[in-house]
Amino acid sequence: MDPSIMLFLAQDGITNGAIYTILALALVMVFAVTRIIFIPQGEFLAWGALSMATVEAGHVPGTLWVLLLAGGLVFVLDLWSQRQRRDRRALLRSAGWNVAYPLVLAGLLSLLPLAALPQAVQALLVMLVVVPLGPMLYRLAFQPLAEASVLVLLIVAVSIHFLLVGVGLLIFGPEGSRTQPFSEAQLELGSLLVGGHTLVVMAASLLLIGGLYLFFGRSLYGKALRATAVNRNGARLMGISPALAGRLTFLLAALIGVMAGLMFAPLSTVYYDSGFLVGLKGFVAAIIGGLGSYPLAAGGALLVGLLESFSSFWASAFKDVLVFTLILPVLMARSILSHGVEDDE
């Protein structure tokens, strides 16, 4: 193996690692705030990627119908839960976000010449369609059992994963798609040829990490989420609504998932069920960080990306085995090194 191959493999590993990083951060964040191990994280990646492919082909993405349906369900649920209090303003807000917004978006999508739009606008439209599904999902599936045990939440997460994969097959079909890269430029750095899309992926990941850092460090909402993560009951006593915290977290998780999908689809063909495997690699990274530490999770994600890239070169038939085996020594080390027993049962 000469240095140029090594550099190239490292570049490939870091590119994929950047995508695993943001997925791992989302998993850690969702777990910290809501105690949900968010298995469907990868589905947002697949839905974002495939919606982008549909928009590029000039069609209205099927996720729009899911949005309309989910929005309607959320509104009905809100109506039902408000049947005694009749909080007009809350209901009006719910109608706006869950019924009016999807309808306006549907009108917009059917009027715009989708295929002819600039790529950035297409990406924005995809985000506008898919990201709101995050908070809706929380409202429908998790908010009613926010106080349940970690195990129950995990079981619900797994079933939501299967549901979303099934719906994905229904709206996108069994065949995969690729999308156009955000940049076709090639940059020569010494002997290394760096693709423009690679730089876009890294820049977007860094921006996202920086954005999250600022959001959690500086903004009131971010601090509220952190407070909820540290102590749910304490945060509630301080007037922070756990339902709002949950919805906000899912909004961020969906945003991260869709962004990861938009970056991933030009690298590889994405199928309706691709999200799970990619999400699982993000999960391995999150486990390396003990589902609690952001920097460790990010480091773990880079490790997963590099390991995947180098093991593909040396022993391609065993590469997934090697990546997922990584979790064993990590779990062993963590269980030996950790002292306190963290169990909220």
Place this chain on the structure above:
Amino acid sequence: MHISFLGKGVLPGLTALALLAGLSPAQADITVGVMASLTGPAAALGAETRKAVALFPTEVNGEKVRFVVMDDATDPTNAVKNVRKLISEDKVDALLGPNLISTAVAMADVANDEAVPMVSVAPLDVEGDKRRFIFRSEPSADLMVQRLVWDMETRGIHKVAFIGFADSWGELLLKALTKAGKDKIEIVATERYGRADPSVQAQVLKVVSSKPDAVFIGASGTPAAMPQITLRERGYKGLIYQSHGVTSKDFLRVGGKAVEGAVVPVGPVLVAEQLPASHPTKATSEAFVKAFEQQNGTDSRSTFAGASWDAWLLLQEGLKGALAQKAKPGTVEFRTAVRDQIEKTRLVGSNGVYTLSATDHAGYDPEAIVLVTVNNGQWSLLQ
């Protein structure tokens, strides 16, 4: 899991439809059971078989034929369950399908034990006593890959790199390449990848660094496009061979410019109009494609539909022979007569020429296989 869930919902509906579509069963009607993967990962193949079934005639030599279509949900357990149902409840005289080797192997044991002749659309091995009632219309992977090796020889290619799926299909193709290429070519690299992998950069790097004269991609469907895209991105200029598992429109859509020039061995039905007049299946392929596309739209043809149609032609020969011997449908004598007749059949189908015998239950003539390449996003015949 979602797949079997879907399957359960769809299955009764389809069966009911199939029963409705079939004429009310009179006692002496011939009943043919069709097994296809209508749901699950191989749903794209099952859809082709179903389209071909729509073209099947309702009568053979004046006797009514009833078709019962069942879904195996791409699952061997389901295939066995449904084939038992077809045999015990519908009293089928013959079986057609399924689409995959895995489901076909499971089905074949039952069909053979119950003495029901079965023509598989999947290329399962049909030799030996345990497969006395089993035939197939699809050419084996060995024949297809052998055709590629012939082409490598005529082009003077010696060093071949393999990159394929890390599953049974990749394994099958690699074995076929090793066998057909013995003493003729040298396999300089064997790399594996998965259908959902984010990248094949590392494998491609290794393939390129082994400096092959040509690369054989042992994959199927749209995931087969990824190694070729990456090879071209890495500046590999040599010839790229793909397996016969890629012959779908979606492969061309996903592969785009990068798959231009790929060489693929296929059954002749895919390029019926382009076949030279001397090709044995020219007329039959064209006739089938015309009938098929009239019903399903232009460019809807596929080798899978062709193989399903040919499976029916083989069965039809068997049924005709059995009827000529005055055997009664629904009896063991009838089924055995069907089997005996198929063994004597020589047939020019839409997707190949079949010469069957007691020892060869496939009889596919490798001369009928043609090579095609991708030219401006279309399949075009290589002369």
